[in-house]
Amino acid sequence: MDGLKVALESRQTVVLTLSTAAVIAVGIAYLKWRRPRKGNRQYVPVGHVSKIYVHPVKSCRGLEVGEAEVTKQGLRQEGVMDRHLLILYKDHFLDTRTEPRAVLISPQCVGDGQVRLEAPGMDPLTLPKPNKQKVYSISMWEVDGDAVDCGPEAAGWLEKFFGKPGYKLVMSTPGSKKRPTNQHPKYKDIAKPDDKVGFQHETALLLTSEASLKDLNNKLATPVAMRNFRPNIVVAGCGSFQEDDWQYVRIGEAEIRRMLPCDRCLMTTVDPETGMKNGTQEPLKTLRSYRLTKDEKYKSVFGHSPLFGLTCGVEQEGAIHIGDTVYVCT
Ligand SMILES: *[C@@H]1O[C@H](CO)[C@@H](O)[C@H](O)[C@H]1NC(C)=O
Numbered sequence: 001m002d003g004l005k006v007a008l009e010s011r012q013t014v015v016l017t018l019s020t021a022a023v024i025a026v027g028i029a030y031l032k033w034r035r036p037r038k039g040n041r042q043y044v045p046v047g048h049v050s051k052i053y054v055h056p057v058k059s060c061r062g063l064e065v066g067e068a069e070v071t072k073q074g075l076r077q078e079g080v081m082d083r084h085l086l087i088l089y090k091d092h093f094l095d096t097r098t099e100p101r102a103v104l105i106s107p108q109c110v111g112d113g114q115v116r117l118e119a120p121g122m123d124p125l126t127l128p129k130p131n132k133q134k135v136y137s138i139s140m141w142e143v144d145g146d147a148v149d150c151g152p153e154a155a156g157w158l159e160k161f162f163g164k165p166g167y168k169l170v171m172s173t174p175g176s177k178k179r180p181t182n183q184h185p186k187y188k189d190i191a192k193p194d195d196k197v198g199f200q201h202e203t204a205l206l207l208t209s210e211a212s213l214k215d216l217n218n219k220l221a222t223p224v225a226m227r228n229f230r231p232n233i234v235v236a237g238c239g240s241f242q243e244d245d246w247q248y249v250r251i252g253e254a255e256i257r258r259m260l261p262c263d264r265c266l267m268t269t270v271d272p273e274t275g276m277k278n279g280t281q282e283p284l285k286t287l288r289s290y291r292l293t294k295d296e297k298y299k300s301v302f303g304h305s306p307l308f309g310l311t312c313g314v315e316q317e318g319a320i321h322i323g324d325t326v327y328v329c330t
Pocket of ligand 1: 220222223224277278279280281282
């Protein structure tokens with residue numbers, strides 16, 4: 001009797017061990033299958049998407065959105081591309097460094113790819129369809145592309161807002177010649193031939209992290225907002241400046257490729273709510289105290305511009321949402 005009992009018990013132990021092993025094996029297989037990977041890139045989760053910004057008009061206020069599509073040419077929200085509309089002043093592009101009040105213009109997506117301009121003290125203007133006959137060749141930071149005129153109504157609206165004549169609004173349409181990232185000396189050996197953008201500076205995406213902003217704000221007398229840095233995608237959950245080392249980032253189906261750390265300019269000193277430059281050049285001055293490149297190779301590239309955020313190209317397009325897990329490959 002006793003012998004039989006022992007045999008039964010040991011058999012039960014074997015069955016139990018085997019089934020436990022099977023459950024573990026299936027578990028591991030599931031996790032491996034679930035972890036996004038492409039080629040032999042190994043991704044690890046680092047946090048989640050906390051903010052997404054689309055800037056329909058370059059240098060103007062960005063829209064904080066719940067979701068957007070990552071495309072080769074930048075983010076798209078309701079058919080509107082990030083930084084594909086551009087303000088010209090006397091046929092030169094305008095940016096926040098020369099006209100910081102542009103940040104007070106707040107473009108809205110009103111569906112079907114249409115944009116409405118809003119600003120304090122101004123009647124809103126829904127932009128008419130651009131005039132595809134009137135093509136401008138735009139050279140911005142040594143990189144050329146085409147754009148079409150958005151018409152006299154848009155020009156008049158801008159002239160009223162800025163209080164002087166000489167303004168135009170132009171648009172890089174799907175048919176316009178895009179600006180190839182590798183035409184810029186900084187990205188010559190880094191960008192791929194199909195990295196082409198509208199009026200971004202000079203890559204499809206800019207990515208930052210909440211922790212990096214917090215680290216900077218801990219050093220400032222008055223904190224600045226993420227809007228000072230005008231990113232597209234903000235990651236929460238990782239450590240400060242960890243993004244420096246990310247080679248690839250995967251969010252949902254979208255796969256993003258690192259280009260360079262972003263070297264920052266005076267534009268970061270414009271208060272996004274008032275359109276005024278900070279008198280003491282903050283936060284740029286503080287950033288400069290600890291975020292200049294230490295890499296000899298890049299000293300001539302970045303000079304005295306401190307680094308904050310990562311400029312990126314797009315490997316694979318896809319939708320992203322607030323709260324999506326962010327996977328990276330270093
Ligand atoms: C400039 O920035 C610093 C630090 O954030 C702040 O203390 C100061 O009040 C700002 N000055 C102006 C004029 O905005």
